[in-house]
Amino acid sequence: MFVKTESANLKKKYRVPGLKNKIRLYLAALFEVPFYRFGELGNILYTIGKNIMEGVVLYTMFTMAENELKVAAVLAVAVKYAYPGISVISSNYTSGFIDHLESIANPPAQIARLVKAQIGVGCGQALGGIALFCCFPPIFKGLFFALPGHNYILVALYLLHHILDGSAQILEGRSWFKIIEIILRNGRSLQLAENFWVIYALSQNLHLILGQCFLWGSLFLTSIHKNQLTSLTVMGGVVFGLGLVICAKFILPLAYYRNYKDIGANPI
Numbered sequence: 001m002f003v004k005t006e007s008a009n010l011k012k013k014y015r016v017p018g019l020k021n022k023i024r025l026y027l028a029a030l031f032e033v034p035f036y037r038f039g040e041l042g043n044i045l046y047t048i049g050k051n052i053m054e055g056v057v058l059y060t061m062f063t064m065a066e067n068e069l070k071v072a073a074v075l076a077v078a079v080k081y082a083y084p085g086i087s088v089i090s091s092n093y094t095s096g097f098i099d100h101l102e103s104i105a106n107p108p109a110q111i112a113r114l115v116k117a118q119i120g121v122g123c124g125q126a127l128g129g130i131a132l133f134c135c136f137p138p139i140f141k142g143l144f145f146a147l148p149g150h151n152y153i154l155v156a157l158y159l160l161h162h163i164l165d166g167s168a169q170i171l172e173g174r175s176w177f178k179i180i181e182i183i184l185r186n187g188r189s190l191q192l193a194e195n196f197w198v199i200y201a202l203s204q205n206l207h208l209i210l211g212q213c214f215l216w217g218s219l220f221l222t223s224i225h226k227n228q229l230t231s232l233t234v235m236g237g238v239v240f241g242l243g244l245v246i247c248a249k250f251i252l253p254l255a256y257y258r259n260y261k262d263i264g265a266n267p268i
Helices: 002-013 019-032 034-069 072-102 107-134 137-144 150-185 190-194 196-224 232-248 251-261
Strands: none
Touching: 019 034, 019 190, 019 196, 034 072, 034 107, 034 137, 034 150, 034 196, 034 232, 034 251, 072 107, 072 150, 107 137, 107 150, 107 232, 107 251, 137 150, 150 190, 150 196, 190 196, 196 232
16 A cells, blocks of 8 residues: 555656757756766767767778678678677676776765776777778778778678677666766756656767768768769868767767866865
8 A cells, every 4th residue: 555655656756858958957967967978978979979980980891892892791700699798798897897986975986986997998999999990992092992801801800899898888778878877867957866767868869860960961972972082071070970989988088087087076
């Protein structure tokens, strides 16, 4: 009886917001919580950069692998069977890190360690982006085409990209979620705390929509200029995407060490 009464009270107190209110809550989190704003900015820029690179590089790389190097099947099989291993190992280490972190009762100390983890995320994704950039046909041919076994160098580079970027994404998924759980769900604003999952879901959906738009947009431009891969449009797009991938995830650590750590301020 008590459980039913409590459940009824909760339903009266909380109503799921409509789409407009969800957007308002997301914007409120961005404007009211600077730490969240810096992290979300990095996530959005990374999403844009990565999908631009994938739209250009993957299409042209697999075309080269199939028509010139004859290793397209090897690329697909290598990634298919390597990625589960990457996921298992990374998840194991990341879960241990998060469990150890939660044993610390001091939220600012948790934030400090999570920011260091974000630096590791930034390094992994930056190196993964460079590995993918090296798979872009004009770059790959300029660097590796004269070497013996260059076809398997392409396989190794693409696999390295997945190892670095995949491991970083698994760590980032856990560490970023923990950060926003501390600063939003357990933060100062009751409204943001009550709508934590709404804000989180809207953020994920925004990243997905942005990613698809830039992926298909860059793929479309690449298909138009597929015979001119060194043109300003294609090469400029890849370099721009790489720049975003390299820099994006360092925005939050830089903001933390500049605005919070040195002056002793509390980001939550």
